[in-house]
Amino acid sequence: EAGVAQSPRYKIIEKRQSVAFWCNPISGHATLYWYQQILGQGPKLLIQFQNNGVVDDSQLPKDRFSAERLKGVDSTLKIQPAKLEDSAVYLCASSLALASSEQFFGPGTRLTVL
Amino acid sequence: ELKVEQNPLFLSMQEGKNYTIYCNYSTTSDRLYWYRQDPGKSLESLFVLLSNGAVKQEGRLMASLDTKARLSTLHITAAVHDLSATYFCAVDMEETSGSRLTFGEGTQLTVNP
Secondary structure (H helix, E strand, C coil): CCCCEEECCEEEECCCCCEEEEEECCCCCCEEEEEEECCCCCCEEEEEEECCEEEECCCCCCCCEEEECCCCCCEEEEECCCCHHHCEEEEEEEECCCCCCCCEECCCEEEEEC | CCCEEEECCEEEEECCCCEEEEEEECCCCCCEEEEEECCCCCEEEEEEECCCCCEEEECCEEEEEECCCCEEEEEECCCCHHHCEEEEEEEECCECCECCEEECCCEEEEEEC
């Protein structure tokens, strides 16, 4: 069974530029999550989708971050414009159902903002 | 707001020794995960603990959950170098909106020969 796919794996941009990350969850997984993991910390949830609807985006900095999952399968996370403090690994995870379901993580995208 | 605290944050130990990592959390939850993360890699699920008193073991690692004390432990027996990694606990606060994980800060384990 293929795992959660993410691309790109690495990205270096200058501050104020825009960047987008892509995630393809495990086939059949209805719930998709985006996490931000700053170096030396645990992952922090940014946004959670159930199919193509947003379930929780309370911790998403909406002035610069946006995410979509238009067809309820793959998802993109965008940052516009990026700040230095956005340097982190962005992890995508998926789970089979909305509740009581283990999350499986992708390899992550490491973003460096200069 | 749920707080999840791990200790120690850094652990250096010799091969063959035993040690325990602690995970304390501030709000009632019956579902807790332990993950392993190698440098530059993603999170690998180790254990899912679903109820008070749950104990799970895999190789040299054993995890337990005490929901009344809001405490989980990850015990390492006779450590080997291959166990060197960062270990995270994550508490699942199931809400009407679904599963929501809050992670601890992580424990960076180094096993020395």
